[in-house]
Amino acid sequence: MNSLDPSLVEQVKKLQQKYAVMGQDLSSYLDGLLYSDYLTYWDYIHLDTLLSLQNPKTQFPDEKVFIVYHQITELYFNLILWEIEQIAYREQLEEKFFIERLNRMINYFRQLEGSFTIMIDGMEREQFLKFRMALLPASGFQSAQYRLIELCSTDMINLVNVLEREALMEYSDLNKQLQRLYWQSGATELASGKKTLTLQQFEEKYSRLFLETGMKYRDRNLRKLYLRHFPNSPEVIARLREFDQMSNVIWPLAHLKSAGRYLHRDTEDIKATGGTNWQKYLPPRFQRIMFFPELWSEQEKEEWGRAGVLHALHDQSGKTK
Ligand code: HEM
Numbered sequence: 147m148n149s150l151d152p153s154l155v156e157q158v159k160k161l162q163q164k165y166a167v168m169g170q171d172l173s174s175y176l177d178g179l180l181y182s183d184y185l186t187y188w189d190y191i192h193l194d195t196l197l198s199l200q201n202p203k204t205q206f207p208d209e210k211v212f213i214v215y216h217q218i219t220e221l222y223f224n225l226i227l228w229e230i231e232q233i234a235y236r237e238q239l240e241e242k243f244f245i246e247r248l249n250r251m252i253n254y255f256r257q258l259e260g261s262f263t264i265m266i267d268g269m270e271r272e273q274f275l276k277f278r279m280a281l282l283p284a285s286g287f288q289s290a291q292y293r294l295i296e297l298c299s300t301d302m303i304n305l306v307n308v309l310e311r312e313a314l315m316e317y318s319d320l321n322k323q324l325q326r327l328y329w330q331s332g333a334t335e336l337a338s339g340k341k342t343l344t345l346q347q348f349e350e351k352y353s354r355l356f357l358e359t360g361m362k363y364r365d366r367n368l369r370k371l372y373l374r375h376f377p378n379s380p381e382v383i384a385r386l387r388e389f390d391q392m393s394n395v396i397w398p399l400a401h402l403k404s405a406g407r408y409l410h411r412d413t414e415d416i417k418a419t420g421g422t423n424w425q426k427y428l429p430p431r432f433q434r435i436m437f438f439p440e441l442w443s444e445q446e447k448e449e450w451g452r453a454g455v456l457h458a459l460h461d462q463s464g465k466t467k
Pocket residue numbers: 215216219220265266285286287288289292329332344398401404405406408409422423424428
């Protein structure tokens with residue numbers, strides 16, 4: 147028999163040590179290797195499962211585009227949350243790590259903004275208007291991951307409805323703030339002024355998670371970490387400004403275009419169908435959500451969601467489109 151390559155013997159020794167630490171017998175694990183199959187691409191990424199998760203409710207072909215694009219978005223949201231979690235739980239948060247992870251998050255949002263044309267131009271309007279009626283009262287509004295990104299990025303008070311923000315500043319009670327978050331105003335029926343079913347169901351399912359997340363990130367959200375560790379770093383500040391814009395202006399504006407393309411109608415018509423006040427809600431200039439308000443001048447805040455701020459940011463970083 148050919149003698150074993152010495153480097154292989156060395157590897158086996160290391161493996162033996164590794165398993166011995168846990169009181170395990172390497173030889174049994176080697177038996178397992180003998181019997182196990184080679185890994186395949188399709189098993190590794192769970193391709194069959196992935197492709198079984200699109201279940202249109204109607205026979206309109208474009209509904210598949212709608213479902214898949216929402217799923218793609220949720221996967222990117224998940225990556226953003228994944229990066230935030232790594233930042234938040236890093237034992238020693240170095241500036242380089244913070245910046246690199248912020249860059250990734252900005253990049254994910256940039257991909258989403260760039261691909262939103264799939265929603266804006268990639269479906270037939272006639273089909274959309276029909277299949278959407280079969281999806282009521284579900285709405286992207288109910289994306290919990292979108293809310294989690296917000297809750298992990300800033301203090302809850304910065305997500306409170308702009309008209310009540312100042313009054314609630316004094317209350318550190320997160321539960322109270324949670325009741326007044328800005329997005330509740332986006333799910334009010336135009337005709338009755340009541341909470342929509344969309345919102346009621348969303349709250350029933352997720353309020354507890356949102357409160358727990360708010361508490362968990364109270365002292366470790368991106369804003370807190372920035373203020374604690376890098377309040378004077380121009381590079382960190384530039385990235386945070388860009389992330390703020392991507393999350394709260396640029397992505398919302400790309401999204402708004404799709405609502406405009408498919409749903410643009412008179413307020414009176416919308417009232418008649420039990421629709422929401424999205425025209426008064428979705429444009430970022432109305433909600434004025436900023437994760438890092440201290441990083442914006444009074445004028446930039448005043449112009450939030452308008453072209454001026456975008457240009458200012460472009461001049462500063464040379465990156466944002
Ligand atoms: C044709 C495509 C789309 C249209 C017409 C549309 C329309 C709307 C409308 C009207 C609202 C306001 C709430 C409501 O009335 O339900 C809304 C909210 C929302 N949608 Fe969409 N949407 C589209 C695609 C998407 C996609 C692909 C996502 C990705 C997950 C998404 C995520 C959201 C989120 C997160 C909100 C809440 C925004 C906020 O609170 O600021 N939407 N959408």
